[in-house]
Amino acid sequence: MEAPLLKYPFSEVRSLWLDGGLVPFAEAKIHILAHTLHYGSGVFEGIRSYKTPEGTAIFRLREHVERLFDSAKTLRIELPYTVDELCGAVVETVRDNELGDSYIRPIVFRGFGSLFVNPRLSPLSVAIAAWPTRPGRYLGEGSQENGIEACVSSWRRLSPGSLPPLAKATANYLNSQLIKMEAEENGYNEGIGLDEHGDVCEGSAENVFLVQDGVLLTPSLAGAILAGITRDAVLTLARDLGIETREEGVPRSLLYICDELFLTGTSVEVAPVRAVDRIPVGAGRPGEITRRLQTELLGIARGEQPDRHGWLTPV
Numbered sequence: 001m002e003a004p005l006l007k008y009p010f011s012e013v014r015s016l017w018l019d020g021g022l023v024p025f026a027e028a029k030i031h032i033l034a035h036t037l038h039y040g041s042g043v044f045e046g047i048r049s050y051k052t053p054e055g056t057a058i059f060r061l062r063e064h065v066e067r068l069f070d071s072a073k074t075l076r077i078e079l080p081y082t083v084d085e086l087c088g089a090v091v092e093t094v095r096d097n098e099l100g101d102s103y104i105r106p107i108v109f110r111g112f113g114s115l116f117v118n119p120r121l122s123p124l125s126v127a128i129a130a131w132p133t134r135p136g137r138y139l140g141e142g143s144q145e146n147g148i149e150a151c152v153s154s155w156r157r158l159s160p161g162s163l164p165p166l167a168k169a170t171a172n173y174l175n176s177q178l179i180k181m182e183a184e185e186n187g188y189n190e191g192i193g194l195d196e197h198g199d200v201c202e203g204s205a206e207n208v209f210l211v212q213d214g215v216l217l218t219p220s221l222a223g224a225i226l227a228g229i230t231r232d233a234v235l236t237l238a239r240d241l242g243i244e245t246r247e248e249g250v251p252r253s254l255l256y257i258c259d260e261l262f263l264t265g266t267s268v269e270v271a272p273v274r275a276v277d278r279i280p281v282g283a284g285r286p287g288e289i290t291r292r293l294q295t296e297l298l299g300i301a302r303g304e305q306p307d308r309h310g311w312l313t314p315v
């Protein structure tokens with residue numbers, strides 16, 4: 001079979017890290033009977049690197065790799081590497097591909113061994129891919145400047161008794177796919193999933209923040225969400241700016257009457273929401289606190305402001 005013609009951004013990728021070292025892009029393949037393909041046995045991460053005045057830097061690399069280990073632990077996976085080794089492997093992958101602004105995808109998965117449901121009979125693999133990206137466009141051109149249109153999804157987010165929301169497990173993303181397809185096919189940029197009680201949970205790949213009377217609110221970790229690393233960064237920056245923050249249950253109806261609403265995540269960074277279910281949020285444009293947090297976060301990530309929390313790893 002001929003290798004497919006690669007389109008941008010994958011045409012730019014020279015190498016991937018696979019099970020201990022870099023391999024050429026075209027050689028990074030797995031078998032049709034890989035366990036992960038059939039049963040979703042895997043955990044992964046999504047990380048960004050940014051072009052800064054001092055060269056490429058990876059945003060909160062250690063926290064992402066630590067979350068990968070936590071996700072693996074939840075799935076009873078013992079990784080044959082240390083956190084330091086995988087941090088080093090991520091840096092090596094970004095460096096070898098001479099990337100500036102990039103998206104980095106580490107993934108741990110079960111390959112071909114057995115198709116019994118028990119994943120332990122199939123060999124574990126760890127891979128890291130990275131490719132160039134243009135930040136700020138995940139939810140569409142201009143989405144960070146002008147805000148996006150969101151809907152409340154008809155799909156509920158993960159029930160914590162069925163799947164572990166704190167683990168970034170590949171299988172959890174079937175729910176995300178349902179939310180995302182429904183939202184886009186109904187003309188929205190993104191869907192917000194509710195939890196099993198009908199309270200606000202998270203987007204298909206983003207945490208949710210609201211501003212009400214100057215207070216920043218976001219669902220607590222007890223609300224069956226992923227502990228977003230951007231969420232943590234935004235909470236930290238809000239406290240730095242003297243903004244009161246609360247992590248608590250957020251009722252759906254607050255989405256329609258809050259002053260400001262935004263989504264956070266490695267892909268979306270800080271994406272203002274200008275309307276939910278076609279009801280304008282506040283004045284129907286990005287709010288003041290959203291803007292300040294967005295500017296602060298991107299300023300640090302792009303190396304335009306001092307890295308006062310030690311969030312950047314130089315490549």
Ligand code: PMP
Pocket residue numbers: 046176202203204205206207225226227228229230231264265266267
């Ligand atoms: N929730 C879900 C379900 C996600 O997939 C993501 C993206 N990893 C987030 C929240 C945001 O997490 P982070 O800020 O660490 O990217």
